[in-house]
Amino acid sequence: MNTLKLDPQRLASGKVRLPGSKSMANRALLLSALASGTTRLRNMLDSDDTRYMRKALIQLGVGLREQTLDGELVIEVDGLGRLFQCSESQQLHLGNAGTAMRPLAAALAFSQGDYVLTGDKRMFERPIGPLIEALTAMGADIEYQQNEGYPPLLVHGQAFSGGSVCIDGSLSSQFITALLMVLPFNQVATHVTLTGELVSLPYIELTLAMMERFGVVVERISDREFMVPATGGYQSPGEFLIEGDASSASYFLAAAAIAGGTVRVEGTGQKSLQGDIAFASVLQQMGAKVTWGDDFIEVERGRLEGGQFDLNAIPDAAMTIATTALFAAGATEIRNVYNWRLKETDRLAAMATELRKTGAEVEEGEDYLRIVPPATIKHAQIATYDDHRMAMCFALLAFAPAGVEIEDPACCAKTYPDFFQDFAKICHL
Numbered sequence: 001m002n003t004l005k006l007d008p009q010r011l012a013s014g015k016v017r018l019p020g021s022k023s024m025a026n027r028a029l030l031l032s033a034l035a036s037g038t039t040r041l042r043n044m045l046d047s048d049d050t051r052y053m054r055k056a057l058i059q060l061g062v063g064l065r066e067q068t069l070d071g072e073l074v075i076e077v078d079g080l081g082r083l084f085q086c087s088e089s090q091q092l093h094l095g096n097a098g099t100a101m102r103p104l105a106a107a108l109a110f111s112q113g114d115y116v117l118t119g120d121k122r123m124f125e126r127p128i129g130p131l132i133e134a135l136t137a138m139g140a141d142i143e144y145q146q147n148e149g150y151p152p153l154l155v156h157g158q159a160f161s162g163g164s165v166c167i168d169g170s171l172s173s174q175f176i177t178a179l180l181m182v183l184p185f186n187q188v189a190t191h192v193t194l195t196g197e198l199v200s201l202p203y204i205e206l207t208l209a210m211m212e213r214f215g216v217v218v219e220r221i222s223d224r225e226f227m228v229p230a231t232g233g234y235q236s237p238g239e240f241l242i243e244g245d246a247s248s249a250s251y252f253l254a255a256a257a258i259a260g261g262t263v264r265v266e267g268t269g270q271k272s273l274q275g276d277i278a279f280a281s282v283l284q285q286m287g288a289k290v291t292w293g294d295d296f297i298e299v300e301r302g303r304l305e306g307g308q309f310d311l312n313a314i315p316d317a318a319m320t321i322a323t324t325a326l327f328a329a330g331a332t333e334i335r336n337v338y339n340w341r342l343k344e345t346d347r348l349a350a351m352a353t354e355l356r357k358t359g360a361e362v363e364e365g366e367d368y369l370r371i372v373p374p375a376t377i378k379h380a381q382i383a384t385y386d387d388h389r390m391a392m393c394f395a396l397l398a399f400a401p402a403g404v405e406i407e408d409p410a411c412c413a414k415t416y417p418d419f420f421q422d423f424a425k426i427c428h429l
């Protein structure tokens with residue numbers, strides 16, 4: 001087992017230019033592939049999740065050209081101006097990338113051809129049933145190859161039928177995102193009704209904002225009803241800049257809040273389309289000092305106090321609050337995060353187990369964690385469960401008196417291959 005030992009650090013300070021947002025990168029790749037015209041995607045993230053998407057698009061016949069300019073990855077995508085059409089059946093391996101599996105399942109359901117969508121073992125445990133039900137109601141023909149409701153999938157491309165659909169958004173917003181992104185290709189405008197207790201709402205806003213940049217304006221009839229116009233597809237905006245990843249920003253901002261001095265992340269800011277910038281507001285509520293710019297966020301240390309936070313809107317950055325809680329006075333309760341259980345690992349169980357190794361007292365509920373920090377954070381060897389965010393959020397224990405050891409640090413490649421190099425740059429003895 002490869003482990004990374006982080007010796008105890010005294011101070012966090014410096015600037016970090018963030019890698020591109022995974023959520024924006026995979027949406028932008030797919031929208032560009034389907035749009036009419038060529039799109040130049042700036043600040044592309046180069047990580048496992050975006051590589052799965054890129055590779056799949058190439059297999060589906062999309063022309064992608066890569067260039068690195070001053071360290072920035074730029075990808076030019078020759079849009080098809082239609083859905084996919086493959087004469088031979090294609091097997092797409094999508095790793096554990098939810099943002100590739102869900103949107104591609106929807107796009108391929110109404111493309112021509114037969115497709116197998118497969119991935120890592122964990123992907124076979126992550127539900128997709130509510131999306132497949134909605135697609136099927138619109139005419140799709142999709143078979144589950146192993147277990148009902150889960151990938152791998154066998155998709156026989158079909159034409160759309162009908163102009164209205166309901167979709168359950170209580171397990172993942174990605175189902176709604178996936179459905180919305182394919183619907184402009186329907187022959188008629190589609191009335192979409194969202195059912196269930198909705199989760200991760202800012203990601204739906206991100207989808208709508210990005211569809212708009214590609215020429216499709218979805219009408220909001222109410223909080224739960226949308227009308228997606230039948231535009232025949234998307235128009236390339238020419239160039240699209242992928243913002244710095246706001247979830248990745250959370251590790252650096254939390255480091256400053258815990259250890260001081262001042263850390264600035266660049267590439268995202270108060271005008272961001274990403275919901276995870278709200279992480280900085282949670283740090284502020286805990287006592288950190290936050291300064292917002294249009295393209296940066298800066299945090300200075302404050303006296304951190306725990307509290308009760310409903311973090312349903314920012315499930316990814318919420319994991320960073322769980323490790324920050326070890327450095328706060330009093331208990332922290334992270335509420336309304338049931339779908340942590342459906343992600344790279346069962347994050348509620350994994351988080352509770354690993355936090356306890358530090359001496360913290362942790363209560364794990366069905367959809368919450370209550371964390372009481374220990375008097376002194378103990379040295380621990382942290383298991384990471386092939387979950388990039390477990391590896392990255394526990395790096396904060398470098399600011400504990402005895403440091404930390406992180407198992408399999410390379411799993412951070414899912415969204416941030418250079419994370420530990422960048423983290424080392426803001427750590428000071």
Ligand SMILES: O=C(O)C1=C[C@@H](OP(=O)(O)O)[C@@H](O)[C@H](O)C1
Nearest residue numbers: 023099172173174200203315316
């Ligand atoms: O749409 C997206 O880009 C994402 C939505 C969220 O998933 P859920 O909607 O399943 O919570 C988030 O956790 C994931 O990392 C990215």
Ligand SMILES: C=C(OP(=O)(O)O)C(=O)O
Nearest residue numbers: 096097098099316343344
């Ligand atoms: C939940 C995550 O990934 P995915 O896009 O695979 O759902 C994540 O990045 O934390």
